[in-house]
Amino acid sequence: MKSIINGLRGWIRGISEIERFRKELKAYHAIEHVFLVSSGKAALYLILKALKSLQPDRDEVVVPAFTCYSVPSAIMRAGLRVRLCDIDPETLDFDYTLLEEIIKSDTSERILSLIPTHLFGLPSDVARVRRLITGTGIKLVEDAAQSMGAKVKGQFLGTLGDVGFFSLGRGKAFSTVEGGIVLTSNTHIATALKEELSQFREYRVPEIIGLALQSIILSIFMDPRFFWFPKSLPFLNLGETHFERHFPLKKLSAFQAGVSREWQDSLEKISSIRKRNSAGWTEELKRSEFLNQFKVIETAIPLLRYPLLVRQSDQRWALLKASEARGLGVMQAYPESLDRLDELAQKDHCACCLNAHAVAQQMITLPVHGYVSRMDCQKFRELFALVET
Numbered sequence: 398m399k400s401i402i403n404g405l406r407g408w409i410r411g412i413s414e415i416e417r418f419r420k421e422l423k424a425y426h427a428i429e430h431v432f433l434v435s436s437g438k439a440a441l442y443l444i445l446k447a448l449k450s451l452q453p454d455r456d457e458v459v460v461p462a463f464t465c466y467s468v469p470s471a472i473m474r475a476g477l478r479v480r481l482c483d484i485d486p487e488t489l490d491f492d493y494t495l496l497e498e499i500i501k502s503d504t505s506e507r508i509l510s511l512i513p514t515h516l517f518g519l520p521s522d523v524a525r526v527r528r529l530i531t532g533t534g535i536k537l538v539e540d541a542a543q544s545m546g547a548k549v550k551g552q553f554l555g556t557l558g559d560v561g562f563f564s565l566g567r568g569k570a571f572s573t574v575e576g577g578i579v580l581t582s583n584t585h586i587a588t589a590l591k592e593e594l595s596q597f598r599e600y601r602v603p604e605i606i607g608l609a610l611q612s613i614i615l616s617i618f619m620d621p622r623f624f625w626f627p628k629s630l631p632f633l634n635l636g637e638t639h640f641e642r643h644f645p646l647k648k649l650s651a652f653q654a655g656v657s658r659e660w661q662d663s664l665e666k667i668s669s670i671r672k673r674n675s676a677g678w679t680e681e682l683k684r685s686e687f688l689n690q691f692k693v694i695e696t697a698i699p700l701l702r703y704p705l706l707v708r709q710s711d712q713r714w715a716l717l718k719a720s721e722a723r724g725l726g727v728m729q730a731y732p733e734s735l736d737r738l739d740e741l742a743q744k745d746h747c748a749c750c751l752n753a754h755a756v757a758q759q760m761i762t763l764p765v766h767g768y769v770s771r772m773d774c775q776k777f778r779e780l781f782a783l784v785e786t
């Protein structure tokens with residue numbers, strides 16, 4: 398409730414509230430330029446338009462073949478081509494042998510940018526990507542949509558690329574119902590971003606009222622015991638992954654900036670809960686015969702959800718169904734790898750991505766949010782036991 402009141406106050410304060418948020422983000426991440434928009438998708442679109450204006454002869458964007466569908470939709474909306482790189486099924490990061498082939502191929506001068514992605518908060522090896530593209534003119538766009546507030550070797554994820562972005566959407570590390578943040582310390586890119594951002598429109602009053610209503614519904618019903626209710630409201634689109642072609646391009650409103658008040662505190666609190674619960678899952682499941690854990694989970698990163706691979710697909714479906722019936726919040730991740738999406742069925746450069754496909758078929762994610770700590774661990778044990786037998 399407090400965040401809605403902060404939102405309304407922010408709305409009254411207007412532009413100064415947005416400036417406050419920008420200033421805090423810059424200081425926190427030690428970054429020169431921050432731009433605020435209506436979603437992660439809009440943030441990526443803005444970045445790509447800006448990069449394209451600096452290098453108009455390039456038109457391809459390389460992404461991991463298993464990621465959020467918003468990524469290809471933003472690339473296509475920006476008038477660019479998606480080029481897929483298969484993933485390493487043990488880390489969810491790029492398959493670096495393949496990535497190197499792509500960068501060394503004779504069509505590589507078409508590549509505008511590369512998007513290492515910290516999926517569920519598992520860190521991508523940005524330094525390695527950086528080494529591969531040195532001297533190529535390819536720009537490194539860091540997709541930190543799911544990892545705001547996480548650090549690797551003392552550096553915030555989102556600040557490692559030429560330009561990075563966070564999502565403030567529902568279900569992300571920190572949310573203002575919807576929103577997106579672009580960060581860069583590159584002056585050229587910042588100038589181009591500013592220019593492109595001037596094409597974005599402001600939120601309209603009914604849209605802000607809509608945001609306020611959504612945040613009220615979400616704050617009341619986020620408890621997993623009641624979660625079926627917002628999940629049943631079609632306009633909230635919860636727990637689903639869509640390929641959206643026509644998402645709005647707006648500047649973040651003062652209402653959302655208001656909702657963000659004290660974001661550093663909430664982010665730190667949430668992160669420590671997520672870390673603890675992730676470590677709990679690692680410990681709890683390490684002896685499981687039918688679940689595969691990811692190696693990198695050992696590091697002290699606050700995961701957004703805890704990803705696992707279930708080796709057998711019948712066990713996986715049984716687990717998802719049983720969880721749904723008990724309201725435990727085990728979910729599948731993205732239902733398909735990008736090479737299998739109708740929207741991307743663009744032949745040539747989408748050579749089959751077998752690892753990404755296999756991961757999509759096997760993945761489940763476990764919740765790590767605050768409610769999990771209070772939920773009965775025994776219920777999860779029963780769930781896993783049920784499927785294992």
Ligand SMILES: *Cc1c(COP(=O)(O)O)cnc(C)c1O
Nearest residue numbers: 436437438465467542543564566
């Ligand atoms: C959520 C997400 C996005 C897009 O953010 P929205 O705010 O939902 O548009 C992009 N990339 C990844 C990895 C995401 O998880």
